[in-house]
Amino acid sequence: MPAPTAPPETAGAAVPAGRAPARPRPAARRRAAALFLLLPALVALGVFFVLPLLDIVMRSFTDPEPGAGNYLSLFTDGYTLRVLGRTLLVALIVTVAGVLLAYPYAYMMTLASPTTRAVMVTVVLVPFWTSMLARNFAWMVLMQDGGVVQGLLSLVGLNGVRLLGTTTGVAVSMIQVLLPFMVLPMYSVMQQIDRRLLLAGQSLGASRLSSFRKVYLPLSLPGIVSGASLVFVLALGFYVTPALLGSPQGALIAQVIAVRTRELLDFGGAGALGVFILVVTLISLGVSRRLAGSGAASGAAHVMAGGGGR
């Protein structure tokens, strides 16, 4: 298990400055060193990310003409409104299905023996780091007309179900592609739940089911919330899957942004759509932080980073 070596945020370099040994390093010098070390990364992020982002936000209000026209047209022109609605619906379905699939899996991870658990972590991490394109291409092969999925469906009597080019097909493969993002935060929360609480509940007369529902479920809620918000946010702005498996008629926001940016060079209109996604993203993450704290997300980040290289 590539467990993080220390719980995030507790250990650290938080050595009280006043209690330094032999040669106390002045706080000012320490701060200067910190700034010097951080500066290159912050400048890079500023130049290649923050400033361009502010620029696009500006342009969404000024291009082609000053005002909130780009935003008004999001909600007034029927096409964009349908795209927004479809995207929110797909993101919601992917999130709910993701929770239903990831929860039992993450729960099983906490019960499994160390070896089985290592296997289960690998099963989640390998797709997480495997080429997004390879995984979507695989779905394309499986879902094509006359392909494996259609064959399986016709075995159970569903003939001629089309998946490639439909929103259903996009949703199914997005569920699979995004599932690791759901499992990891859930697992990192469940790992810390003391299972004796369940036994305590049962010894006090609760049934297995109700002690699970009243004790375990509430304790695992932060994991659900942070996994769900992460997947919801990723699904909202997902481009590769809908572009490869969907159709222009069933476009999601990301496809519309791509067309407006690359083909129409309409940075104002694309910017307004982008800002819309950004606002929904920040709201979802804010809500998730409120409800779940940041522990689950950073725990998941450690599992991801730890499993990749060490």
Added chain:
Amino acid sequence: MNARPWLKIVSVLIGLFLTVPTLVVIPMSFSASKTFRFPPEGWSLEWYERLFTAPEWSTSIVNSLQVGLLTTLLATTLGTAAALGLQRLGPRARGLATGLLLSPIIIPHILIALVIFSAFLRLGLSGTLSGIALAHTAMALPFVVIAVTARLQGMDPALQKAGGSLGANPFSVFRKITLPLALPGVLSGAVLAFISSFDEVVIALFLQSPSALTLPVQMFNSVTVQIDPTISAASSLMVVLVSVPILLAQVIGARRGKAGRQR
């Protein structure tokens, strides 16, 4: 292990759902046919041959390697320095700086692509490999910062102080103590940075030009623009190249875990 049988069955099914669909790319890549028919009717190595000999594919591989290595170099250097800097900040400033450094992870890629495309058009960096590498560096920074920070947090700060009190200057404390101890984190950050760049599609797609096509973009175009089964060979190669190191890391990790809790 007191799991109910149904839970085990459900978990196995979900595990299969996560892994099996992707594996179809491997038999596909040995297909003899020019379509994406599965299962293939005949076998050949044609697509592997094309992947390495056809100029559009071999160039895109070289481009991706260049972009990946440049990104790794930049992101690892900047990210490691930033992680060391974060350790020296007070809790409040650290929270703020960490949030900023990690923000590219949570912002939807499509928005980053839009934003960078518009900025790079003005800067003249659009359609260049170095432009793609710079954008990927911003995207890869969080992975390095996370990996190095995790390593530094497990480290005893007294070691650095001891070095200093024994008369080493800050630079040699860094070179002889901090860096060797942080090295595993730096290396895993570097690997993650490389993978994240090598696999990145959306930004590379926006910044592409005929002279700046990366492998994922070439793959994307080979199913959207024309039908080129070489993508199945490229996909298989990427699946194997990514899976093997992770599997190895997990196996080694599991062994070490079994061998005892000492590190």
